[in-house]
Amino acid sequence: MKTLVIAENEAAARELAAGARAYADEVVYATFADPVTGIADKCLVVEVPEGQAKEAAFDTFAKILADEDPQMVFFEPTRRLKALVGRLAAHNGASVMTDISAIDEESVQTRYFGGIAERTAKSVTPVAFCSAGAGTFKDAEPSGTDVVETVEYVAPAVTLECVERETLPPAEVDLTAADKVVAAGRGFGSEEELEEARTFCKAIGAELGCTRPLTETEDWFPREAYIGISGLMLSPEVYVGIGVSGQMQHMVGVDRAHVAFAINKDAHAPIFDKVDYGLVGAINNVLPKINAKLS
Amino acid sequence: MKIAVLVKILPDDQDIQVKGDRTLDFSRAKSTVSTYDLNAIEAAAQLAAKADAQLVAVTCGPKSINDSKTRKNILSRGVDELYMLTDDGLELADAYQTGRILAAMIQKIGDVDLVIAGDGSADLYAQQVDVQTAEALGWPAINGGTALDTDGATVTVARILETERESIRMPLPAVVSVAPEVALPRIAGMKDVLAAGKKPVVEFTAEELGGIAAPTVETVEILAPVPTPRKKQIFDAADEGAIDAFVAALREVM
Amino acid sequence: MADFDVIVVGAGYAGTVAAYELAKAGKSVLVVERGNYAGAKNMTGGRIYSHSLKKVFPNFEQDSPVERRITHERISLMDPEANFTIDFTSKALKQEGQDSYSVLSAVYDQWLAEQAEEAGAEIIYGIPVEDLIMEGDSVKGVIAGEDSLTADITILADGVNSLLTAKAVGAKKPKPSEIAVGVKELIELPSGVIEDRFLCNPGEGAAWLFAGDATHGHIGGGFMYTNKDSISLGLVATISDLTGATRPIYQMMEDFKKHPAVAPLVRGGKVVEYSGHMVSEGGYAMVPKLVANGCMVTGDAAMLCMNLGYCVRGMDFAVASGQMAAQAAVEALDAGSVDEASLHRYVDLLENSFVLRELKQYRRFPHFMESTTRIFKEYPAMVKEIMNSMFVVDGKPADPLKKKIMNPVKEVGVTTVLKDAMGGMKAL
Ligand SMILES: Cc1cc2nc3c(=O)[nH]c(=O)nc-3n(C[C@H](O)[C@H](O)[C@H](O)COP(=O)(O)OP(=O)(O)OC[C@H]3O[C@@H](n4cnc5c(N)ncnc54)[C@H](O)[C@@H]3O)c2cc1C
Numbered sequence: 003m004k005t006l007v008i009a010e011n012e013a014a015a016r017e018l019a020a021g022a023r024a025y026a027d028e029v030v031y032a033t034f035a036d037p038v039t040g041i042a043d044k045c046l047v048v049e050v051p052e053g054q055a056k057e058a059a060f061d062t063f064a065k066i067l068a069d070e071d072p073q074m075v076f077f078e079p080t081r082r083l084k085a086l087v088g089r090l091a092a093h094n095g096a097s098v099m100t101d102i103s104a105i106d107e108e109s110v111q112t113r114y115f116g117g118i119a120e121r122t123a124k125s126v127t128p129v130a131f132c133s134a135g136a137g138t139f140k141d142a143e144p145s146g147t148d149v150v151e152t153v154e155y156v157a158p159a160v161t162l163e164c165v166e167r168e169t170l171p172p173a174e175v176d177l178t179a180a181d182k183v184v185a186a187g188r189g190f191g192s193e194e195e196l197e198e199a200r201t202f203c204k205a206i207g208a209e210l211g212c213t214r215p216l217t218e219t220e221d222w223f224p225r226e227a228y229i230g231i232s233g234l235m236l237s238p239e240v241y242v243g244i245g246v247s248g249q250m251q252h253m254v255g256v257d258r259a260h261v262a263f264a265i266n267k268d269a270h271a272p273i274f275d276k277v278d279y280g281l282v283g284a285i286n287n288v289l290p291k292i293n294a295k296l297s
Numbered sequence: 298m299k300i301a302v303l304v305k306i307l308p309d310d311q312d313i314q315v316k317g318d319r320t321l322d323f324s325r326a327k328s329t330v331s332t333y334d335l336n337a338i339e340a341a342a343q344l345a346a347k348a349d350a351q352l353v354a355v356t357c358g359p360k361s362i363n364d365s366k367t368r369k370n371i372l373s374r375g376v377d378e379l380y381m382l383t384d385d386g387l388e389l390a391d392a393y394q395t396g397r398i399l400a401a402m403i404q405k406i407g408d409v410d411l412v413i414a415g416d417g418s419a420d421l422y423a424q425q426v427d428v429q430t431a432e433a434l435g436w437p438a439i440n441g442g443t444a445l446d447t448d449g450a451t452v453t454v455a456r457i458l459e460t461e462r463e464s465i466r467m468p469l470p471a472v473v474s475v476a477p478e479v480a481l482p483r484i485a486g487m488k489d490v491l492a493a494g495k496k497p498v499v500e501f502t503a504e505e506l507g508g509i510a511a512p513t514v515e516t517v518e519i520l521a522p523v524p525t526p527r528k529k530q531i532f533d534a535a536d537e538g539a540i541d542a543f544v545a546a547l548r549e550v551m
Numbered sequence: 552m553a554d555f556d557v558i559v560v561g562a563g564y565a566g567t568v569a570a571y572e573l574a575k576a577g578k579s580v581l582v583v584e585r586g587n588y589a590g591a592k593n594m595t596g597g598r599i600y601s602h603s604l605k606k607v608f609p610n611f612e613q614d615s616p617v618e619r620r621i622t623h624e625r626i627s628l629m630d631p632e633a634n635f636t637i638d639f640t641s642k643a644l645k646q647e648g649q650d651s652y653s654v655l656s657a658v659y660d661q662w663l664a665e666q667a668e669e670a671g672a673e674i675i676y677g678i679p680v681e682d683l684i685m686e687g688d689s690v691k692g693v694i695a696g697e698d699s700l701t702a703d704i705t706i707l708a709d710g711v712n713s714l715l716t717a718k719a720v721g722a723k724k725p726k727p728s729e730i731a732v733g734v735k736e737l738i739e740l741p742s743g744v745i746e747d748r749f750l751c752n753p754g755e756g757a758a759w760l761f762a763g764d765a766t767h768g769h770i771g772g773g774f775m776y777t778n779k780d781s782i783s784l785g786l787v788a789t790i791s792d793l794t795g796a797t798r799p800i801y802q803m804m805e806d807f808k809k810h811p812a813v814a815p816l817v818r819g820g821k822v823v824e825y826s827g828h829m830v831s832e833g834g835y836a837m838v839p840k841l842v843a844n845g846c847m848v849t850g851d852a853a854m855l856c857m858n859l860g861y862c863v864r865g866m867d868f869a870v871a872s873g874q875m876a877a878q879a880a881v882e883a884l885d886a887g888s889v890d891e892a893s894l895h896r897y898v899d900l901l902e903n904s905f906v907l908r909e910l911k912q913y914r915r916f917p918h919f920m921e922s923t924t925r926i927f928k929e930y931p932a933m934v935k936e937i938m939n940s941m942f943v944v945d946g947k948p949a950d951p952l953k954k955k956i957m958n959p960v961k962e963v964g965v966t967t968v969l970k971d972a973m974g975g976m977k978a979l
């Protein structure tokens with residue numbers, strides 16, 4: 003069997019190539035730039051001309067797909083690749099399963115309704131396209147040669163002009179590496195109130211993340227700080243949710259925490275059903291008291 | 298100019314129950330508009346107002362999605378017309394099937410210049426139907442838009458990716474999916490809802506659209522995960538010593 | 552011309568019935584409901600007497616989603632460590648028109664709303680009415696957000712927490728002693744299990760009320776109603792009395808569920824819903840002015856509800872008042888006059904029906920309950936003592952029966968017991 007791996011970033015390229023190795027005797031890896039060597043049997047580089055969106059490489063990738071004829075395509079779940087590779091699949095009438103959480107010979111698992119359930123599904127087309135997030139194949143090891151080929155760019159019929167591009171500053175904290183994670187939720191009434199949460203984090207040695215609304219309805223946090231199904235999937239030792247209701251979409255991101263805590267003013271908040279220790283109380287009332295006791 | 302917004306109607310996840318055998322019980326869950334599609338409708342309505350365009354909403358799904366309240370909900374948000382296909386063959390439809398049907402609907406509606414989709418559906422969140430619809434239409438597509446603008450011939454999409462921010466311009470007709478931060482859903486007023494009841498709803502049949510494509514993915518089962526066992530010791534701050542007990546538990550893991 | 556003949560605020564029992572009757576009479580009617588669907592924010596213990604509903608929907612037993620016909624009436628006096636229950640069944644409880652049914656508000660209100668919509672009423676969901684359009688002392692319509700809509704008649708059916716009755720008819724804000732709080736859990740169990748545990752035939756069920764330890768001796772009580780495949784279990788307690796309570800009501804609810812008389816009945820059940828709600832309990836004294844120019848007040852918004860401490864009854868009042876308001880509205884619209892004098896017809900209809908008659912009859916009862924908190928504490932304990940001395944056999948020589956009964960009564964005081972019994976009778 004042959005698997006094509008498409009990834010933008012190094013860590014994902016390594017993990018997906020390693021995962022692919024477990025199923026396929028041949029692994030081909032394609033990327034836009036800075037190819038990682040030693041993880042596949044062949045590495046293909048697609049260079050998109052300056053001033054174009056990367057999605058403009060669709061026709062080039064379509065040609066790679068036709069030439070290589072893999073039975074399986076693993077891709078990194080970035081926004082761009084979801085658009086580019088999803089389109090490739092549609093072009094070929096093939097199945098796409100994004101953000102799979104597990105895979106075996108027969109089927110893959112994806113989350114349904116934000117993690118309320120797991121959906122087991124099977125591809126019924128000759129080629130299957132899957133995107134898998136970090137950690138899906140964390141135990142596998144990649145192997146391969148250092149052959150790198152640059153693929154000839156096929157100009158698209160419609161140009162996707164890139165008018166502006168800017169690299170974002172790197173994330174300030176790496177929540178994925180943190181032992182202890184505190185998540186702030188909508189229970190915080192203002193940005194100032196977050197100070198109390200920061201004090202709390204310092205006291206227990208935790209990093210501060212948040213629920214999704216705090217990055218989009220409010221912009222109190224950068225996007226990479228929200229935890230959950232569409233954000234960070236974590237496995238910390240300790241999780242503390244403060245002012246978090248406990249919706250599945252958020253909780254699946256911390257479900258693997260060893261010990262979980264919650265503070266919420268509503269005794270019936272669903273989060274209390276998903277933690278080891280809960281405190282019913284309003285943030286501005288109980289958090290200062292907790293901080294005082296901890297310091 | 299005509300803008301079409303893709304809207305998925307599905308059961309409200311707040312009311313989905315997990316049964317003893319871990320299967321899901323939707324019997325209490327009413328139909329609702331997929332959360333982030335509300336943001337897409339708002340972005341589309343704002344753009345339509347700015348570009349003086351007509352705005353139509355397009356949806357497909359099983360028969361159960363067709364209720365007057367949900368229709369009014371969509372039509373009260375600045376949408377002029379609603380096109381729908383309800384067919385039980387679309388229960389558990391995959392992105393390929395949905396993309397094909399939506400593309401056929403858009404072709405049948407005619408004169409659509411721009412299709413706007415949401416960030417991802419609340420059930421599958423595959424972030425695929427937008428691009429798959431574009432492929433079926435043969436139109437260019439960009440996802441993750443956080444701001445949109447159009448001059449009638451092109452659409453410019455600002456977006457934030459994992460490590461970059463960029464702005465892409467493409468010719469119309471085109472498909473754009475938008476991130477939730479693109480616009481906050483409006484709260485419809487009484488007059489909007491009353492007017493919504495009088496707006497046209499056009500229903501298609503699968504036959505008129507050339508039928509539903511064969512699935513590319515087969516669902517084997519849908520089961521709730523076994524919940525992580527938790528101690529669930531809940532203290533009430535109103536009780537004597539509750540905060541101390543909570544802090545003691547925290548100390549335990551520090 | 553006004554936007555509508557009638558605008559109804561609230562899609563509870565009162566509002567939907569009023570809208571149904573008005574639409575049926577060919578009037579243009581709009582209902583504005585703040586919940587996302589009818590019943591979304593409503594809660595009720597769950598038993599409706601059929602008499603008033605039958606006047607609106609003669610075949611409601613077949614046509615509407617009732618849960619079970621109530622054929623068992625149970626009343627318990629509950630002490631922390633004992634429980635005394637009366638189980639009453641009677642052919643009379645099953646007779647058409649005097650029977651009663653358990654219902655779930657979330658389901659039943661929607662059915663009622665559907666009937667209204669099918670009859671031609673328009674319903675807007677998800678929008679709370681914030682204010683009334685007033686011209687002098689006449690109500691001319693409703694205001695929500697930036698919109699206002701006009702109507703010849705506005706019917707307030709917005710429940711016990713009505714924010715609008717103060718402006719429309721000068722209703723006073725209830726005192727804490729006039730308001731009780733109710734909490735309810737909906738606990739799912741297979742229908743067969745319910746029938747076995749409650750000794751009921753399929754389709755039939757029990758209404759069960761608990762006085763005493765359910766509310767830890769505070770004014771109020773517990774209730775339990777059997778639905779098709781769930782049980783409604785809850786508490787009602789007076790707010791003024793609760794402020795002295797050491798345990799918040801949701802903890803009382805936890806304790807109630809664990810009481811040996813309750814726990815086996817709900818064992819293995821899954822809590823699928825939790826809700827809290829206000830209940831009026833002042834009785835007749837709290838009923839505000841019911842009409843103004845262009846406005847009528849119905850159901851709980853008009854405090855047409857009877858809280859007997861261990862039992863709340865308001866649904867049949869809401870249904871009847873909704874129907875009567877509709878009747879008065881139709882007559883007024885047809886006659887071309889919607890001023891207070893014309894709409895007073897509504898009050899006459901209420902006066903001549905069970906609604907105001909029964910409320911008047913029970914007028915003194917709330918006061919009786921408040922001043923006789925013994926019902927909730929001493930009497931359950933007294934009954935426990937009597938029963939213990941009758942049933943506990945320990946090998947010691949037994950006292951004669953009269954003494955057995957009189958000893959615990961003496962602890963409370965014979966005259967007190969008699970006085971309370973008399974007071975209670977008089978209040979009724
Ligand atoms: C497709 C999709 C994907 C999603 N992905 C994610 C995701 O990856 N991550 C994510 O987080 N969300 C995600 N969401 C959103 C998610 O469904 C919830 O809306 C969100 O997690 C709720 O955030 P919250 O708990 O902060 O806010 P809320 O649900 O509003 O809860 C706030 C809580 O704070 C409590 N509270 C209020 N005031 C106080 C106070 N003074 N003191 C103490 N407590 C207080 C309240 O009782 C309440 O329980 C997604 C949604 C969809 C549809």
Ligand SMILES: Cc1cc2nc3c(=O)[nH]c(=O)nc-3n(C[C@H](O)[C@H](O)[C@H](O)COP(=O)(O)OP(=O)(O)OC[C@H]3O[C@@H](n4cnc5c(N)ncnc54)[C@H](O)[C@@H]3O)c2cc1C
Pocket residue numbers: 560561562563564565566583584585586589590591592593594595596597598599600678679680681708709710711713714732733734735785786787828829830849850851852855856863864865866867869
């Ligand atoms: C715990 C408990 C147990 C009970 N048990 C029983 C029982 O067993 N039997 C019985 O007969 N009665 C019982 N009752 C009483 C019964 O529930 C009420 O009397 C009945 O629901 C009153 O109906 P209604 O239509 O007047 O008001 P509601 O049912 O309260 O309906 C009012 C409606 O108005 C809406 N609304 C409110 N404000 C606005 C606004 N500003 N704009 C738009 N909409 C608004 C609300 O969302 C609601 O839908 C119980 C009540 C409680 C709390």
Ligand SMILES: Nc1ncnc2c1ncn2[C@@H]1O[C@H](COP(=O)(O)O)[C@@H](O)[C@H]1O
Pocket residue numbers: 303304305306331333334337355356357358392395399413414415416417418421422423424425426427
């Ligand atoms: N059945 C549908 N009808 C209309 N639009 C849909 C449907 N399914 C998905 N979409 C649109 O496509 C987007 C992505 O969906 P998904 O690929 O399921 O995550 C959604 O946010 C909607 O805008």
